[in-house]
Amino acid sequence: MSTSAPPGNRFERRRAETRRAFVRAARQILAETGDTSVSIQAIAERADVGFGSFYNHFESKTELFEAAVADALEEFGQTFDERLNGIDDPAELVTAGFRLSARMADSHPELMQVLRRRGLGHLYSDNGLATRALRDLQVGIASGRFTDVEPVVALSALGGTLLSLVELRFARPELDGDEAAVSLAEMVLRMLGVPPDDAHEVARRPLPDLG
Amino acid sequence: MSTSAPPGNRFERRRAETRRAFVRAARQILAETGDTSVSIQAIAERADVGFGSFYNHFESKTELFEAAVADALEEFGQTFDERLNGIDDPAELVTAGFRLSARMADSHPELMQVLRRRGLGHLYSDNGLATRALRDLQVGIASGRFTDVEPVVALSALGGTLLSLVELRFARPELDGDEAAVSLAEMVLRMLGVPPDDAHEVARRPLPDLG
DNA sequence: ATTATCTATAGATCTATAGATAATGC
DNA sequence: ATTATCTATAGATCTATAGATAATGC
Secondary structure (H helix, E strand, O other): OOOOOOOOOHHHHHHHHHHHHHHHHHHHHHHHOOOOOOOHHHHHHHHOOOHHHHHHHOOOHHHHHHHHHHHHHHHHHHHHHHHHOOOOOHHHHHHHHHHHHHHHHHHOHHHHHHHHHHOHHHOOOOOHHHHHHHHHHHHHHHOOOOOOOOHHHHHHHHHHHHHHHHHHHHHOOOOOHHHHHHHHHHHHHHHOOOOHHHHHHHHHOOOOOOO | OOOOOOOOOHHHHHHHHHHHHHHHHHHHHHHHOOOOOOOHHHHHHHHOOOHHHHHHHOOOHHHHHHHHHHHHHHHHHHHHHHHHOOOOOHHHHHHHHHHHHHHHHHHOHHHHHHHHHHOHHHOOOOOHHHHHHHHHHHHHHHOOOOOOOOHHHHHHHHHHHHHHHHHHHHHOOOOOHHHHHHHHHHHHHHHOOOOHHHHHHHHOOOOOOOO
């Protein structure tokens, strides 16, 4: 039983590390300029990895950037899982998710910029995030917490508003992010059929430590 | 008084036409693949214009694609102005705007794909669309039709949900677009503080011909 | 012995410009 | 006479690969 080593032998780990370096560099580029016409050479330099290695891991730049977006979505989803587990009320989950996202725009700008630039295109792809959100929505509908909504349309609206919050955080950094998140979450709860009074209260309920 | 000629002499019109050809080609590319790393040569070919002409109009590809997005937003805004003028109730405007957008995803796919790929980044820039939406929101707030919302946050949510509807249209073409638009508009109205019963009724009210 | 990484490079492609051509104004 | 467009091209850059090197497995 090894103490901390990831799976695979040293060879495979080394290979995986090179791949990760490429993905990390691609994520940085997506976050900073979003300009995917950058040369493979420039990406390899940023990754501090030999140029030719690229072809051991990816067939094209497109493939690399796809992997980078998937990686960012995965990390975002995992952060949600870690921070929001234990919240049972779907309405509270929405609020907490929005507030956490606003916070992450400050604490994890690189990750959130990727989301901002590429998130919309993955609203309905079957990444962990969309699946998870749909499940939470269905729980809320089944329990009667959410009413008068169709799951797919609600997923659409939830994703769109979340992205617009992220966009708002970056476009208007002078605004109070948490306040905007609470305000938007309240609106989204009403949208999901939560009575206005409840929505107001739930959105402002103290939340577990979001880290 | 000339019959149909746009402003400027023939020279200027010819010049303007070349520029338009570039913008049109750039819009097509944004709609089809969104891959802005396409070569200037390829763009010029698609525009059926000499390659060197590019530099008479734009300093860089980025500048061209910015112009292309602005052009699409402008056209979208003008379509709204044409089709939705005469609708006084801000709540009805929201519904009509959503339904019109869903329809345009079918009738003007090229335009709407540009919006889908680049719209989020222009939610808060001062293009005619955002300005117009903010004005309508403020009218609604002033008249009491919309309640419990902050204008900027509401603008954010409105833009995000609209984009998610467009995304939905393209990602799930098998769904009934108008139905989804009505359903989402109803949710958005609740979000804007319209009482659920009203929201249900208004979203389904017969609308003036949207063309 | 095997396999990934790295370096070097051929060939393809792209950008930006210079100079020729064509269209229009006056 | 003026100005935009077009063609041709120099120089820069990029991609994809071949072959050398380094790291690890067995």
